[in-house]
Amino acid sequence: MTLLLSISAIGQEKEALEHNSILFDDATIAQVDEAMDWPLFRQSLEDAREFVDEQMALGIDVPIPKDLAGGYTHERHKLNYLSMQQAGKVFVLTGEEKYAQFVKDMLMTYAELYPSLDRHPSRKSYSPGKFFWQCLNDANWLVYTSQAYDCIYDWLSEGERTLLERELLRPQADFLSVETPQFFNRIHNHSTWANAGVGMLGLVMGDTLLVHRALYGLEEDGLDADMKDNDGGKIKSEERAGFLAQLDLLFSPDGFYAEGPYYQRYAIYPFVVFAASLQNARPELEIFKYREGILGKAVYALVNLSDADGEFFPINDAQKGMSYYSRELVSAIDIAYHFGGQNPELLSIAQKQNTVLLDASGMHVAADIANGKSKPFVHKSMELRDGADGKTGGVGILRMDGKASSLSAVLKYTAQGMGHGHFDKLSLSLYEEGREILQDYGVARFVNIEQKDGGGYLKENQTFAKQTVAHNALIVNKESHFKGNTDTGNKYHSDPYFFDASQEEIKIVSAKDQHAYPGVEQHRTIALISDGLFEKPLMVDILSVSTATQNHYDLPYYYFGQLLSTSWDYDIENNLTPMGDGHGYEHIWAEAKGKTEEGNAAMTWMDHDQFYTITSVSQKGDQMTLARTGANDPDFNLRRDPLLMISRDAATTTFVSILEPHGEYSRVSELSKGAFSEVKEVQIVHDSEAYIAIEWKHETGQVYRLAIAKQSNDQTTSHEIKVENQLWDWKGPYSYIKK
Amino acid sequence: MTLLLSISAIGQEKEALEHNSILFDDATIAQVDEAMDWPLFRQSLEDAREFVDEQMALGIDVPIPKDLAGGYTHERHKLNYLSMQQAGKVFVLTGEEKYAQFVKDMLMTYAELYPSLDRHPSRKSYSPGKFFWQCLNDANWLVYTSQAYDCIYDWLSEGERTLLERELLRPQADFLSVETPQFFNRIHNHSTWANAGVGMLGLVMGDTLLVHRALYGLEEDGLDADMKDNDGGKIKSEERAGFLAQLDLLFSPDGFYAEGPYYQRYAIYPFVVFAASLQNARPELEIFKYREGILGKAVYALVNLSDADGEFFPINDAQKGMSYYSRELVSAIDIAYHFGGQNPELLSIAQKQNTVLLDASGMHVAADIANGKSKPFVHKSMELRDGADGKTGGVGILRMDGKASSLSAVLKYTAQGMGHGHFDKLSLSLYEEGREILQDYGVARFVNIEQKDGGGYLKENQTFAKQTVAHNALIVNKESHFKGNTDTGNKYHSDPYFFDASQEEIKIVSAKDQHAYPGVEQHRTIALISDGLFEKPLMVDILSVSTATQNHYDLPYYYFGQLLSTSWDYDIENNLTPMGDGHGYEHIWAEAKGKTEEGNAAMTWMDHDQFYTITSVSQKGDQMTLARTGANDPDFNLRRDPLLMISRDAATTTFVSILEPHGEYSRVSELSKGAFSEVKEVQIVHDSEAYIAIEWKHETGQVYRLAIAKQSNDQTTSHEIKVENQLWDWKGPYSYIKK
Numbered sequence A, B: 001m002t003l004l005l006s007i008s009a010i011g012q013e014k015e016a017l018e019h020n021s022i023l024f025d026d027a028t029i030a031q032v033d034e035a036m037d038w039p040l041f042r043q044s045l046e047d048a049r050e051f052v053d054e055q056m057a058l059g060i061d062v063p064i065p066k067d068l069a070g071g072y073t074h075e076r077h078k079l080n081y082l083s084m085q086q087a088g089k090v091f092v093l094t095g096e097e098k099y100a101q102f103v104k105d106m107l108m109t110y111a112e113l114y115p116s117l118d119r120h121p122s123r124k125s126y127s128p129g130k131f132f133w134q135c136l137n138d139a140n141w142l143v144y145t146s147q148a149y150d151c152i153y154d155w156l157s158e159g160e161r162t163l164l165e166r167e168l169l170r171p172q173a174d175f176l177s178v179e180t181p182q183f184f185n186r187i188h189n190h191s192t193w194a195n196a197g198v199g200m201l202g203l204v205m206g207d208t209l210l211v212h213r214a215l216y217g218l219e220e221d222g223l224d225a226d227m228k229d230n231d232g233g234k235i236k237s238e239e240r241a242g243f244l245a246q247l248d249l250l251f252s253p254d255g256f257y258a259e260g261p262y263y264q265r266y267a268i269y270p271f272v273v274f275a276a277s278l279q280n281a282r283p284e285l286e287i288f289k290y291r292e293g294i295l296g297k298a299v300y301a302l303v304n305l306s307d308a309d310g311e312f313f314p315i316n317d318a319q320k321g322m323s324y325y326s327r328e329l330v331s332a333i334d335i336a337y338h339f340g341g342q343n344p345e346l347l348s349i350a351q352k353q354n355t356v357l358l359d360a361s362g363m364h365v366a367a368d369i370a371n372g373k374s375k376p377f378v379h380k381s382m383e384l385r386d387g388a389d390g391k392t393g394g395v396g397i398l399r400m401d402g403k404a405s406s407l408s409a410v411l412k413y414t415a416q417g418m419g420h421g422h423f424d425k426l427s428l429s430l431y432e433e434g435r436e437i438l439q440d441y442g443v444a445r446f447v448n449i450e451q452k453d454g455g456g457y458l459k460e461n462q463t464f465a466k467q468t469v470a471h472n473a474l475i476v477n478k479e480s481h482f483k484g485n486t487d488t489g490n491k492y493h494s495d496p497y498f499f500d501a502s503q504e505e506i507k508i509v510s511a512k513d514q515h516a517y518p519g520v521e522q523h524r525t526i527a528l529i530s531d532g533l534f535e536k537p538l539m540v541d542i543l544s545v546s547t548a549t550q551n552h553y554d555l556p557y558y559y560f561g562q563l564l565s566t567s568w569d570y571d572i573e574n575n576l577t578p579m580g581d582g583h584g585y586e587h588i589w590a591e592a593k594g595k596t597e598e599g600n601a602a603m604t605w606m607d608h609d610q611f612y613t614i615t616s617v618s619q620k621g622d623q624m625t626l627a628r629t630g631a632n633d634p635d636f637n638l639r640r641d642p643l644l645m646i647s648r649d650a651a652t653t654t655f656v657s658i659l660e661p662h663g664e665y666s667r668v669s670e671l672s673k674g675a676f677s678e679v680k681e682v683q684i685v686h687d688s689e690a691y692i693a694i695e696w697k698h699e700t701g702q703v704y705r706l707a708i709a710k711q712s713n714d715q716t717t718s719h720e721i722k723v724e725n726q727l728w729d730w731k732g733p734y735s736y737i738k739k
Ligand SMILES: [Ca+2]
Pocket: A307, A308, A309, A311, A434, A435, A436
């Protein structure tokens, strides 16, 4: 209320922009007074003003760079660029000159210091910055500072502009590009920050050469083909460089980013912010149409790689809990909405984020929310191809609504994902609403938790979390995929087989892998099935293994919660010992071991007051191990999470399981409903080189069948098999029928 | 909307009541049309009508009793009384005669069957019912049916009433009382149902003899002094019987119920519903003033025995998650509000419950909520004495608000609590807001979860959950209190020493026990301390042990979440073995063992993205065991929960720990704030027979001291000790100072 009055009290005319702004357009500026009626915009502006007022009260400090991340000079320079950016925006939106003055004073202080600065005294990075220990942070500085400069550009005198550009801004842009080609001319998300910073400054100053450099890279970089960064990554992997090359090479045609959503969330920011700057200042470039709208696809891919809570699927090195509530996604959602076709479903995400950007895109979002245009975001079933050419595997996401809840399944058949990739070919994860039912363990790391090795990657990330046995994936002979060698893994990828989310009763994805274990072909099909007899959708998991050799197979299912019952007998371990001595097995305690008879093996558990049963087709002698993570964990770096491991000694064989979420429990009424599974008699009714067909029943006797053509995924090919002497024929790679 | 229209469409005059109703009064009836404007009342009526309409559509079925709980006839008779009760109320509130007709038809069908019924064919109970296998359920039937009968009493003809009373109602009241004295004349919460049913019917019919029987019991019961119930409980423990005796004997003067809040929640219903009936029909009895307002005290005690979410502290055999959202608490809150002084804080609980009773009390609550009278419920610090005379120990509840969060601590020094009691003398539990920080394990039982032994008490409840080692309590020589013998436990209780919640900076409770281990006196003091230098309150735990003999002491702290660091070195166990072979130790895996030097031993962990550090005064050679529950658990009945166990071999000694909740972590910004404890240098600065005094520092150097007079809890006695050659003098049992 106070703020509204103070803003209205200014009553100052917002002047039309004199330069091509990277943040605003004239139409937006004309709406600023009206924007105070849009609650989300007004609140975001109040928050920004509060932050800037606090920073202004502290006075300007531009210390001589000295510290690493966490140290004073590092954190101060970071706060400086954040407060300049916010102050600039508050100035444009309120017209209060003290904010412009603050930005100018800060920039002038930087301009005074800058000529005396060499590279940062710490030489820990392959490309040390000026203000920070690494150029990545200096590039961040330039991205934010360019926005601040944009906001006060017209307000400054020409002489002031000339001084700042000559002493500070242009030198910093050159420093990050021509003076540090190993950082600027790389195809890497860090380098995108440099491209963006240089390009955004070029746009503000109207310097087409800088913009060209940002878009296309340095023509001559003189970089050695063998040069590596601190993590051992190659500097020069591609001939091309610059922002457009990043857009071409870092995303798959579907907008998938090879390292997965956790890193994509981090990488997306410089992409969307530079693209928005280009679109504002140079709309004729139509950057959002580039590569058939790759930027919008990247945002949608990212948002769809999340559970019902908006939390990203924790594939590869991903800390759980990161979500579309992150700062980067606020930018991505606002910009994708404003420049990408105003999909009203994005507005509901912006509402949950509860903040908008203080620029044209954020104003647009806030206005349309205030005008009631928001619609609930619906997570989509989709297949995302991996690789710049879309030809190195992918990931299949299935979503199925049931009467009582919704399931999401993720089948991963991507390439390795480089250094942050896990050995998780054809691994599965399953969610009910926002809850993990079958989890991917995620990363063994506590980001920025000092006590846990300074917040860095923990030893157990390598020895456990990356290993195949940490996933709901098949392990052959107790070794991880590619024997746990990332370089080998980087050479291969799994292959999509088919994906169909077009049917109402079944959503299905199927993929193959023939490289994780030489001589072993794996073929996994995951289906979510909705049927009137079941309150919630079922998940069907068919994993066929083809090989000429006899092997030991382990198939873990990482569940959560309290075990209620198993259909097989087991012996509990009176003392716990680790399940093995390598490939992650050394981190798993066996708690109970049993063997199955031929038929079905079923296990029921309870988590968050919901019931789950997995019913597997069992052979006589399948080993069922109830186990838990946490062995050989001297620093208590691992969680203690339960798993069921199904093991079998065989050559060619098939694992079939149906997971049924069912019923619910109330701790207040203490009533349990539907505590027992309704899936009965799961069977393999046909298993040959060409086909696998299974059948299951609802307890009422209703029969369901699902067949997969293993050797042809052609949509038009006809197939037929005999089941119980009846002909079953269909067209395309699978058939689902009720009898 | 539909409902409102249909109700308004009736437009029928609500007639004044012709008999003394147990549910309504004339003033309430006159307000019914207006009540449709009170959202909570209208919604509650809609829900009831929907339920009754469904039941009416099924037609009337009064089967011959045959089944046990869960079987058809049992569940049908239960639904019958529930639907009669609701239909009766809907009739009174809407005037629609079809609901009265339904109640009448049902009662007539019962009246036809009743004369032919013997006791229920199952003879599993010491007091089999008519409609159900045990009289308890038959008494439920009568409580609900009396309400239904009350609602249609005036609508029935005198002939109909005569028939129903002669053939069904009076015989059932006699059956539950004179024909089953072992059930009716007992001091037990089950018997309260019989007292209530008989009394409520008496009130409806205006039969003062039945009401007298309900209030005072049967004069002649002829019960054998040695008679026992199915669980081995004595039938005849007191000379008195009836409702007033239950009020006198089942609650302590503070309203505490010996079995704890989980059972109190169950027991409270017949008390409040019969009391409300008495107050409506016989206001001159002033039942809510009985025993200085014991009923109101019982409701407040119960509500205050819950965490910030309203979940009851799980002391004794209590399933976690039971809360003031339960059906019984809806009645208790509405009735306590209407008849107990209209405390506006109760309205906020009713709002959370989101439903009200369809009677005078519920209308009052809904009206006052609609009129904006609700205030947030504030959980209070309080000491609740145990025992009918208030002289068998008690429980101390401390609440402390800090800048960033609130803590609640519970110190239990009650009597054993009979068969459902745990061996948990001086055990501690701690909550931050609604989250358990130091847990009481609760019961080892999954109520009504068929797979877990039919939902009954599990073997591990006896072997683990009841044992001392399952609690944050001192274990001497690896044996539970009273060697785990309930009969011995029932003979003794701990003793309150002092309780002070009157100060702003400190809330403190202190209690002693000298019976759990013969020859060992324990004295535990728990304080919550709020100080400007700390964002959140601290918990101080001082446990002095006095004994002439050398003993082994184990003091577990059951925390939750991820261990981050310990200040002591430990060796992890490469294979896990149980910590012992009895008294619950056989259910705990030792994960890592270490020893301390003299000084402080600190451990930091993280749970729900909050940080916690416990800093203990350590002696050289104290054994620190990081452990986890779940050993020797063949049916996976136990959770896998972590604990720190501090062990020491000594005679007289003192354990001192400070638990500091600090900082927070965001999984979205990945920033951690305040991840390190600010508590430094915890010391015992004086330890003698008469006094214990400790000191700790904030990292800024600020010194805090707390002294306890161990041998006098007198408020006026003066004390002095010397610390660092300075005199420290005070009056009363403790002194807290900042230096
Ligand atoms: Ca989630």
